[in-house]
Amino acid sequence: MRWGVSAVKTYLIRRAIASVITFFAIITIVFLLARFTGDPLAELEDDPRMTPEVLATIKALFGLDKPLHIQYISFIENLFRGELGFSLHYMRPVAAVIAERLPYTLALLIPSITLSNYLAYKIGIECGWRRGSKFDIAMVTSSIFLRSVPYFWLAILFLYVFSVELGVTPLFGAMTPGNRPSLTWEWIADYLWHYALPFTVLVFRATIVRVLYIRNTLIDILGEDYITTAFAKGLPDKEVKYKHAARNALIPIITVLGLRYAYLIDGAILTETVFSYPGTGRLVYEAVVNRDYWLLQGVVVILASSVIVVNFVIDLIYSLLDPRVRYR
Amino acid sequence: MVSRLELSERMYTLRRSLNEFMFFLRHSRMTQVGIALLSAIVLMAVFADFIAPYDPYARVGNAMEPPSPEHPLGTNDMGQDILSELIYGARISLFVGFVAAISGTLIGTLVGIVAGYFGGVVDEVLMRITDIWLSMPMLLFTIFLASILTKLPSFTIMVSVILAIALTSWPGAARVVRSAVLGIKERPYIEAARAVGSSDARIMFRHILPNTVPILVVMVINRVAGAMLSEASLSFLGLGDPTAKSWGMIIHYAMIRNAVMLRMWWWFLPPGIMISITVLAVVLIGIGLEEYFNPRLRR
Helix, strand or coil: CHHHHHHHHHHHHHHHHHHHHHHHHHHHHHHHHHHHCCCCCHHHHCCCCCCHHHHHHHHHHHCCCCCHHHHHHHHHHHHHCCCCCEECCCCEEHHHHHHHHHHHHHHHHHHHHHHHHHHHHHHHHHHHHCCCCHHHHHHHHHHHHHHCCCHHHHHHHHHHHHHHHCCCCCCCCCCCCCCCCCCCHHHHHHHHHHHHHHHHHHHHHHHHHHHHHHHHHHHHHHCCHHHHHHHHCCCCHHHHHHHHHHHHHHHHHHHCHHHHHHHHHHHHHHHHHHCCCCCHHHHHHHHHHCCCHHHHHHHHHHHHHHHHHHHHHHHHHHHHHCHHHHCC | CCCHHHHHHHHHHHHHHHHHHHHHHHHCHHHHHHHHHHHHHHHHHHCHHHHCCCCCCCCCCCCCCCCCCCCCCCECCCCCEHHHHHHHHHHHHHHHHHHHHHHHHHHHHHHHHHHHHHCHHHHHHHHHHHHHHHHCCHHHHHHHHHHHHCCCCCCCHHHHHHHHHHHHHHHHHHHHHHHHHHHHCCCHHHHHHHHCCCCHHHHHHHHHHHHHHHHHHHHHHHHHHHHHHHHHHHHHCCCCCCCCCCHHHHHHHHHHCCCCCCCCHHHHHHHHHHHHHHHHHHHHHHHHHHHHHCHHHCC
C-alpha cells in the first residue's frame, strides 16, 4: 500500500484546509450576527443605575468602542487564547463555565453516538435483508411515527413514566445534590443512575431515526451487480449478507457520522433541559432564559468547533477504511 | 399577456394532472390518512372560535384544576382552560410551521437556482456555504438566531422565530434544487431561450423555476414537518411568543410549573400528541407526494 500514502496525505491536507475554512466561516457568522443585532451591553444600557462614564469604561474594557474590524481581530485573538467573553449571569469567564459543563455532555454524546449507530446498523441490516417482513414493516412504521414526536416531549414522557410514575430513576440532575465527583463506587453508581434516562432517550431517538436510512442503503446495495454475482457464485446467504452487503453499507454510515454528531448535539440541548442535566446542552437553555448572550455565543462557538473536529476525525477514519481514497 | 388558446391549453393540462393525482390518491392509503388528519386540524384551527369552549386567554376557573365536565382537560396555573388553549394553539403552530417552511424553501431555491445556473466559482462558493451550514447542529443555530433576532426592536418574537427557522433550514432545498437545475439547464429549450437573447434572470425564473415546482412542493411539505418541530422546540425552551400560545408554548408553561412532578398529565400530554399527529399527517402527505412525483418509489 506504499503507493497510496501520498494520496492519503493530500486528501487529509485538503480536508484539514477545508476544516480551517469552515471554522473561520462559522466564527465570522457568529461574530457578525452577534454584533449586527445590537450591542452586547444593551441590557446594561437600559439599567437606570448605569452612568455614561461607567458604561464607557465597560465598553473600553471589552473593546466595544473600537471599529468593527479591530473588534473582529481581537475576537479571534481572544478565541485562540481561550477567552470567550464574560458571562454576566454567572459573573465568571464563559470559558470556565463551559469547561465545567462540557464533560457531562461529551460523556453523554460519545457513548450514545456509538451505541445508537451500532443498534441502527444491526436493525437496519436486518430490515433491509428481510424487506417486507413483519419485522421490517413494524420498524419502518414505528420509525415514521416516532420521527413525528417532538424530541423534548419524548424526553418528558420518559421522565414522567420512569421517574414520576414508576420512581425508578431520579427526577433531575447528574448526581444527588450535595454529592461531589469522586472516584468511589458509590459516586459512580449514583452518576450512572442519573445518567441512565437521558442516555436512553438519546440512544432511542437516534437509533429510530437512523434505522430507515441504513435499511434503504442496504436495499440499494442488494440491487448491485456484485450481489447478484455473489449469489450466482453459490455463496451461502449469510456470507453474502455480512461480507458483501452489510460491509458496504458501512461506508455511507461513516460518511454521515459527523451529521449524526450534530444531530445529537441538538438532542442533548432538549434532553438535558428536560432532565436538568448540567451539561452544555442545558447551558444553552440557561443562557437563553437569562439573556446571557456572551455565554450563548461561547457555547455556539465551542459546540460548532467540536462538530468540525469530529468531522475531521471521521475523514481520517474514512481514508483508512475506504481504499478508493488511497488510490485516487 | 396569455392568449386564449394558451389559457385553455393550460386548463387542460391542469385538469389532466389533477385527474392523474386523484387516481393516485385513490390508491395511496397513507396520503389519504395524512390529508384527512391535516384537514381536520386545519378546520379546527379555522373554526377555533366556534369549537373552543372558552377564550384561551381568559381566567375561567380555579388554577390547576384536574379534568372535569366543565374543563375536559383541566385548567392551567392561570385558571385558563387547557382544551381551549389546545384548539387555539393549532393556529399558531400551523401558521409558524407553514410560513417558516415556505420562506426557508424560497431561500434555498434562490441559492440552488443561482448556483446551478451559473456554475463555476459561484456554484463552488455557494455549495461550500451550504455544506458548512448543513453540517452544523441546526437547532443550536436556530436558538442562537432566534434569541438574537428578538433583540432587534423591529422584529416581533414570532417574526424572529419564523426567520430563525427559515435561515437555518434552507440548505436542504438548495442542494436539491441545484441538482435539478443542473439537469434542466442542459435541455434544448433553455439553449433556444438563450439563443433568442433572454436574460439570465428570465431564463432562471421563467424557464427553469417552473420545472422545479414538483420538487418544491415536496420540499415545502417535508419542511413543514421540520419547521413545526423546530417551532415547538424553540417555544419549549422559552423562545416563543408568550402572547401567542402554540402547542410548544403550552408544554413550556407546564414544565416551568412542574406539571410533570405534579402528575398533571392532562396538561403536558395533549399538546405533544397534537404536535405529533400534525407532523405525522404532514410526513404522510410528503411520502405520498414523493411517490406521486417519483413513480420509481411506488411499490
